[in-house]
Ligand SMILES: [Ca+2]
Ligand SMILES: [Ca+2]
């Protein structure tokens with residue numbers, strides 16, 4: 610019996626090598642004294658699609674109180690080697706899309722004098738990304754999710770935290786990584802502070818511009834989902850690192866923001 614199992618094991622290994630050879634994305638064969646070495650593959654698929662692993666997100670026509678719901682992308686390592694998976698938020702392409710009268714009045718208000726933007730004034734290319742919240746304040750995590758949520762890192766001045774959620778429960782509005790069959794993330798990346806740039810840097814979605822979040826190692830054949838959610842509070846306010854200031858909600862009228870998400874699978878270096 611033992612012998613039979615052993616033989617099957619050999620067959621399994623042989624067929625795995627043969628299959629690996631035929632589906633290899635790139636392959637390099639070097640022969641020496643009858644031994645063959647075949648290079649492994651590193652290949653990421655996003656929602657079953659191949660490179661360039663970039664998705665475009667457009668947020669427009671939003672109004673205070675809106676919630677985009679979760680965007681979800683399933684990432685799969687279809688190569689033969691483990692890889693380090695990460696996502697990078699691209700440049701926030703904010704657009705003013707015209708300024709109507711209420712927006713013009715709001716944008717003329719020197720809310721910077723309240724401390725949020727002392728010298729910069731309003732950007733003329735729109736400011737939606739500064740007010741979009743890709744997260745939730747730790748105190749606002751939904752009650753049903755609290756017992757399953759463990760905060761791993763937290764920075765209240767910059768307004769973010771990272772948490773681990775042990776059960777498929779909705780924390781109430783954050784992005785991150787999660788099992789592909791879940792509808793919410795299990796590793797929550799939260800940016801809850803919004804508003805114009807301060808000494809602490811940008812807040813809101815704008816603070817994720819050109820930022821990379823690493824998931825960790827994705828084994829060959831493994832899948833994980835990335836979740837993204839955008840929210841506009843029903844009353845726009847600005848965080849300055851210590852407190853909130855009221856903002857005239859009309860500053861974001863007709864504004865839109867576009868950005869890319871780039872998923873990357875990189876070789877694990879020993
Ligand atoms: Ca506008
Ligand atoms: Ca503006």
Ligand SMILES: [Ca+2]
Pocket residue numbers: 844845846855856857858
């Ligand atoms: Ca307001």
Ligand SMILES: [Ca+2]
Pocket residue numbers: 705712716735736737860861862864
């Ligand atoms: Ca605006």
